[in-house]
Amino acid sequence: MQEIIARMRAKKQDEGFTLIELLVVVVIIGVLVAIAVPVYLNYRQGAADKSAQSDVRGAVSAVEQFYTDNGNAYPAADVTVDNSAGATSSKELATGSAQKFTVSDKTTLQYHLSTDKLSYKLCAVNAGGSKKYYLYDSSKGGSVAASTAITTANFATCG
Structure with missing residues (x-):
């Protein structure tokens, strides 16, 4: 009987x-969270930047389709699509046009026709991203790239 009581006491102590x-487990979890949260936030900013780039690419397609459908003429008026508040997501290139600019959440996109009406610029920024401005210049062609020349002050003309 004493052996059973001794085993029960030993069991209670273990x-x-x-x-x-x-405390060691809590510290390890804290370290993992401290590493994971900034990485996660960087991924979110990168995704927002990619959405702004993607919106510019989509707008390039819409402008070129408009050009083809309207006798080789680009839309005459500058167009701004501001979805920074999430209210408006698309806007016609011109009145009655089938082509539209569609933008992602928190993205602002600007279309600007050059004075000679032979080229245009498209630029966009996503408020949820790293605040980089992305530019496409049809006179140069190429791909959509981040631009350091664009600021809030000259966004309406894409730099």
Whole structure:
């Protein structure tokens, strides 16, 4: 009988974790969270920047389709699509046009026709991203790239 009581006492002493073991686990979890949160936020900013780039690419397609459908003429009026508040997501290139600019959440996109009416610029920025401005210049062609020449002050003309 004493052997059974001794085993029960030994069992009671072995149950659970010590305070030190629990503190070590909490510290390890804290370190992992401290590493993971900034990485996650960087991924979100990168995704927002990619959505602004994608919106510019989509707008290039819409402008070129408009050009083809309207006797080789680009839309005459500048167009701004501001979806920074999430209210408006698309806007016609011109009155009655089938082509529209569609933008992602928190993105502002600007279309600007050059004075000679032979080329145009498209630029966009996403408020949820790194605040980089992305530009496409039809006179140069190429791909959509980040532009350091564009600021809030000259966004209406895409730099």
